[in-house]
Amino acid sequence: MAHELNFLLVNVVNGLVYGSFLLLTSLGLSLVFGLGRVVNFAHGAFYALGGYVLISAMRLGFGYWLALAVVPLLLTGLGLSLEAGLIRRLRTRPEVDTLLATFGLSAMLVGGIEFLWGTGTTIVKPPLGFDGIVQLLSNDYPFYRFVAAGLSLSIAACLLAIVQWTPLGLRMRAVADDAEMAEAIGVDRVGLLGQVFGYAAGLAGFAGALGAPIFAVYPEMGLSILIDSFLVVVLGGLGSLKGSTIGALVVAVTKSIGGAYLADWSTALLFLIVASVLVVRPTGIFATGRTA
């Protein structure tokens, strides 16, 4: 019995750790959608690229933490230039065109990763001083997971605070609420979307790098988290940050517990949950009328 309980506890904690990463990617996805109606299929590729940039930076002799700081800078730059070169051109086209373009972009990035870094799986060691074990109700649990989860949760909290309490966030919320009205009162909507797209890419890359010592690095790593993030934002309501936050928690914990007891069937279970939510509320749990 105690053993059973321990098993459950470890899986709930694992789920919460994964959820903190899922939160970072989902918030980015949700923000970009809310602002520009852009569904970014390449978001997962940014996540994967984060892990690979970390590996390369460490091979160049950077320490883990320094490499971790370099990743979001590079990825933000990449995101900004891709938005300016590609996404912005499709702004006046139907929504699905950006979906298709980012889908192609995702294939290009993953293909590029396989070309530059190979198709294998790379394991990244946790940084020195953080590679220990802590006791979790008589279970050994890697200390780094707590550190990483804490870090990503605080960054997510900062992000939510920025959206809620800063002038930048105010503009973002204005555009998400009513883009035309926001433009009419002088918000540079195009520039803002470009900025947010870049930050979201940086955030996804950061999540990929931070998670590297936990989930390992491989070319397809972006896809699984992308699909989970899609589930999160559909569940929570496209464009709703509150929905994404709760959705990330639900998806990650369900996946972790389901994975422990149902093995490969857990994804099917997750989809059934999302499907039943959509049957009751087709726009997701927290979608507001206007952003739906």
Next chain:
Amino acid sequence: MTLALAEIGRTASVRRSQVIAAILCAIAVAAVAAVPWVAKSFTVTLLTEAFVFAIWAMSLNLLSGHVGLLSFGHAAGFGLGGYAAGYFAREVTADLLASLLFAEAVVFVVAALAGAVATRLSGVAFSIVSLCIAQVLYQVAIAWRAVTEGMDGLLGVPLPRLLGVTIRNGAPFYWLVAGLMIATLGGLAVLLKSPFGATLRAIRITEVRAASIGIDVRLHKWLAFVISWMLAGVAGALMVFLKAGTTPMSLHWTESGNVLIMTILGGLGTVVGPMIGAVCFVFLRDFLTSAFAVWQFVFGLIFVILVIAFPSGLAGLPAQLRKLSWRSWS
């Protein structure tokens, strides 16, 4: 008087263009049928694959091009039909009609359920949910080892038999696939000309107005979804017979991407576009994978260029070029 003359002139020209179209169709069908006699056996195999993909791309086009529900998980019906037909052929009987019937029944049941959920949505949400549905089937194909044999895949599917005659690979199977492809093309052309087709187009243009003139939007989206999956199931079953087996990769998202690129390459919302796209795709991939190591990158690049520069696909290219001569690049 002049009006009547103009009317006569127009009917005559309509009749003439119909005759020309009929002759062109007959020539095309004859050319397709003659391929095994003139082409190398490798080309015949490649073309067989292309025509299977053509059926699949046409099924996607029905849903995405004509109803406007862009599916990112169209590998679902294809892979599912393949597994069902392959399993039935291996475990029960290799009779083609029986296997197809069984596959269609399975695809119908799953499509009816998945469609009931997915067609509640439109636009981007539909795309995402369709991707999720396909990923679930992919996971099930890996997990349900008793039936699917997991990651190893369902292997050793026998050659199909039609009315007691075994259809061997090469020319006989090519003719079967080509016949089914042409029948699908014709069937869809008729379907899209019918009131049902007009209803689907109305839904694509605007769901709200379609609903306000009394169209049951949900029902028609669901019908299109189920028909589309069942056609994809036929293609999937044929592919399993062609390859003598299937793996979970047939349900993978990259396959959904492949069929999407074929359809867009040919032209979403056209009739012959998906077939042109599928044939181009198969030969291009064959050429590129032997020429380049990184097919995926090139694949993505083609995708991006198509979306930016040629949104109406190959079938829309003549019209686009005509427009170009009037207007310079904007």
